[in-house]
Amino acid sequence: MFSKVLIANRGEIALRVIRACKELGVATVAVHSTADSDAMHVRMADESVCIGPPSSTDSYLNVAAIIAACEITGAEAVHPGYGFLSENAAFVQVLEDHGITFIGPSAEHIRMMGDKITAKETMINLGVPCVPGSPGGVPTLKEAHLISDEMGFPVIVKATAGGGGRGMKLALTKNDLDEAFGSARSESKAAFGNDEVYIEKYLQKPRHIEVQIFGDGKGRAVHLGERDCSLQRRHQKVFEEAPGPTITKELREKIGSTCAEAVADIGYSGAGTIEFLYEDGEFFFIEMNTRLQVEHPVTETIFRVDLVKEQLRVASGEEMTFKQEELEIRGHSIEVRINAEKLPNFTPCPGKITTFHAPGGLGVRMDSALYAGYSIPPYYDSLIGKLIVSGTSRPAALARLRRALGELIVDGVDTTTPLFHALLDEKDIQTGNYDIHWLEKWLDKNVQK
Ligand code: ADP
Numbered sequence: 374m375f376s377k378v379l380i381a382n383r384g385e386i387a388l389r390v391i392r393a394c395k396e397l398g399v400a401t402v403a404v405h406s407t408a409d410s411d412a413m414h415v416r417m418a419d420e421s422v423c424i425g426p427p428s429s430t431d432s433y434l435n436v437a438a439i440i441a442a443c444e445i446t447g448a449e450a451v452h453p454g455y456g457f458l459s460e461n462a463a464f465v466q467v468l469e470d471h472g473i474t475f476i477g478p479s480a481e482h483i484r485m486m487g488d489k490i491t492a493k494e495t496m497i498n499l500g501v502p503c504v505p506g507s508p509g510g511v512p513t514l515k516e517a518h519l520i521s522d523e524m525g526f527p528v529i530v531k532a533t534a535g536g537g538g539r540g541m542k543l544a545l546t547k548n549d550l551d552e553a554f555g556s557a558r559s560e561s562k563a564a565f566g567n568d569e570v571y572i573e574k575y576l577q578k579p580r581h582i583e584v585q586i587f588g589d590g591k592g593r594a595v596h597l598g599e600r601d602c603s604l605q606r607r608h609q610k611v612f613e614e615a616p617g618p619t620i621t622k623e624l625r626e627k628i629g630s631t632c633a634e635a636v637a638d639i640g641y642s643g644a645g646t647i648e649f650l651y652e653d654g655e656f657f658f659i660e661m662n663t664r665l666q667v668e669h670p671v672t673e674t675i676f677r678v679d680l681v682k683e684q685l686r687v688a689s690g691e692e693m694t695f696k697q698e699e700l701e702i703r704g705h706s707i708e709v710r711i712n713a714e715k716l717p718n719f720t721p722c723p724g725k726i727t728t729f730h731a732p733g734g735l736g737v738r739m740d741s742a743l744y745a746g747y748s749i750p751p752y753y754d755s756l757i758g759k760l761i762v763s764g765t766s767r768p769a770a771l772a773r774l775r776r777a778l779g780e781l782i783v784d785g786v787d788t789t790t791p792l793f794h795a796l797l798d799e800k801d802i803q804t805g806n807y808d809i810h811w812l813e814k815w816l817d818k819n820v821q822k
Contacts (some may be wrong), residue, residue, distance in 0.1 A: 374689050375399050375450045378476070380418070381439050382454030385740045385759060386665075387414035393681035397797070400591045402446045404439060406432035408664040408750040413742040420446055427752045428498070433457045436464050438808045440555075443473050450474035451690060452681075458662040460487055460536075478642050478663045479590075485639075486661040489743045490533045490571050496647075496658045499635035504650060504657040518553045520572050521547070527575035529802075530554050532561030534749055538608025563759070570609040576657070577810045579650035581605065582617050584632040585672045587683060589693035596629035597672050597680075597700055601805075604812045606719065611789070611812065612796065613668035615675050618767060619651070619806030625682035628656050640660070643684050650809070669709070670738060670761040674706035686705060692770025704763050705770040711758040713749050715787035717820045722787040732780035736763040736773050739781075757788065758766075767805065771797065795819065 380390045387403060391414060391751045394401045403418030407610040408427035415421045422442040425432035432438065434457055443451065451457035451468060453476070465480040477483070486492045490510055493503050510533060521528045523545065529552045532540025540561035542553035552584045554570065560741035562568040580603040586759065601617035602610040616625065632647045646666050649656040669680050687693050725748045729742060731739040742759030743749075762777050764770035775797050781790055796802050801811065 374691065375474070377402060377446065377448045378450045378452055378685070379404065379439070379443050379446065379448035380414070380452050380454065381433065381458055382452075383409055383412060383414055383753065384457070384756065386454035386667075388417055388742050389534045389740055390415050390681055393685060394452075396428065396679075397682060397685060399685065402443050406434070406550050406752070408752055409536060411747065413744060413747070422446060427750065429457065429753065430448040436467055438440045439464075440467060440471055440473070443468075443471070448473070450476055450685075452476040452684070453664065455664050455667055458664070461681065462487065464515075465514065467734075468784075474688055476643070476684050477727060478588075480628035480646065482639065482641055483663045486645075486663050488533055489531065489535060489568070489660055492661055493571075495639075496635065496661070499638055499803070500564045501631055501647070502656055502659050503637050504573045505661060506575065507571045509571065509714060510569045511554075512569075514551060514554055517550060517572060518547070521561065522549055524572070524574050527585065529573050530557040530570050531573060531576040532557060532565060533569055534567040534569065536565075538605075539738035540570070545575075552660075562597060573659075576652050578810065579603075579618070579657070580619060580807075581610075581648065581809050582620065582628075582651040582656065583646045583648040583666070585669070585680075585688075586632050586636050586641070586645050586647060586668075587680070587693065587695055588636045588641035588645070589687055590640060590645065590770040592637055592640055592694065593621060594633045594637035594641060594691075595695045595697045595700060596633040597676050597678070597695075598625055598629060598702055600666075600668055600671055603807055603809045604802075605809055605810055606816065610668065610710070612691055612707070612709050612793070612806050613671055614705065614767075615671040616702055616705065617651075624654075634731060643687055644680050667756070667759070668708050668741060671708050674738070674761060674763045675702045676700055676703055677703065704765050706761060706763040706769045707770050707774050708759050708761045709793045711757055711760060711781070712755040712789045712790070713757045714789050714798075716754050716789070716791060717816075719789070721751070721755045723749040723755075724786045725749075726783060726785045728782055730782035731758075732760065732777035734780075735778070736770075737777045738762070743783065755822065757783070771803065792820070 424438035544553040604612040
């Protein structure tokens with residue numbers, strides 16, 4: 374095991390990694406921007422290094438500063454969390470060149486999956502079913518029309534470098550295609566510096582089902598079932614649950630083993646998530662995330678495992694402790710993302726927290742870096758906490774979620790908590806009857822002006 378690990382992230386995920394390190398007896402180094410000097414991850418780590426000004430480009434994305442922080446503190450490995458540098462192959466390469474271990478997959482695998490066209494091609498070759506679409510990039514509008522006419526509308530134009538729901542545009546009919554193609558390209562160019570796009574059939578009522586996999590980097594891999602993350606706003610998840618309410622044991626074993634075999638085949642190392650759209654009993658691959666997901670705690674809860682400790686073990690050269698035959702689901706788990714945002718328009722709402730009370734009790738986990746007196750800076754993501762509950766059944770987990778939400782107190786800023794209170798009153802949420810478009814439609818009718 375490593376003796377010292379640097380966490381190249383902030384907020385709840387930095388705390389999450391620090392917790393795993395502490396339990397394994399690993400010393401921790403936090404990095405922070407000047408805006409985060411008072412952040413909880415800095416307090417909880419054994420050491421901390423300021424790596425730059427507030428803007429994440431100059432701090433949390435500043436590779437040279439992070440390498441320098443490793444060298445100053447003698448950290449042997451870096452855990453990237455999610456976001457920031459977690460899927461940056463060039464960063465992994467630089468770490469390697471400095472003899473520092475990246476806690477995650479190889480640069481080659483990150484590169485392979487980071488480009489969505491290459492990812493789809495790889496998955497098709499590995500026998501994973503994909504969403505029907507263009508065989509590769511679509512360079513011209515003329516080709517976009519040819520492919521879409523052949524496939525039939527609606528279609529979705531997607532950025533090959535895309536992420537976080539950006540660079541993705543829907544064309545319901547042929548008349549929308551010029552606009553969708555142009556804006557997907559320009560949005561992608563602006564966000565990712567790459568304007569390559571591809572086209573997929575737009576699925577009308579799918580669920581977002583993703584499979585958690587874990588590989589030992591030596592050709593062995595397991596799956597840890599699925600998460601249903603269909604409740605999304607602007608292609609971003611807000612409520613996640615495991616197991617998926619519509620996924621049977623047989624389906625889980627089938628798609629799970631397909632995924633585990635695929636990543637075993639390429640010698641994948643560490644945690645990863647293979648995302649699918651699921652419609653009428655069929656799975657269609659959309660992308661793979663080569664890192665820990667925000668919603669990993671629901672999987673940890675139902676399988677009673679610690680994914681971050683396993684990442685640390687495997688990255689340090691120890692054997693993977695997960696064995697497929699021992700991974701068994703117990704109960705049901707739900708996560709809701711608490712954001713500092715003001716309804717109805719989800720406007721970011723940074724500011725000073727005057728009171729904070731985290732819910733507790735049996736079956737409740739609150740992953741958050743908040744504390745009373747803390748000022749949420751305006752520079753970063755608005756996620757301020759993840760409330761994760763479990764129960765012996767889905768109804769029990771829903772009842773616990775309602776109870777736990779009632780205990781959560783965040784004064785000083787607006788949060789998305791009222792949204793979840795309202796959702797719990799909905800029959801479709803109670804019965805698990807929702808697809809990826811459900812929340813947008815519900816928000817249009819009930820919340821957004
Ligand atoms: P990102 O990397 O930006 O998150 P994804 O490819 O993972 O993009 O897609 C995010 C979400 O967008 C999906 O969960 C789904 O809601 C929607 N989406 C993506 N592809 C399609 C498609 N072909 N048809 C319908 N919805 C889609």
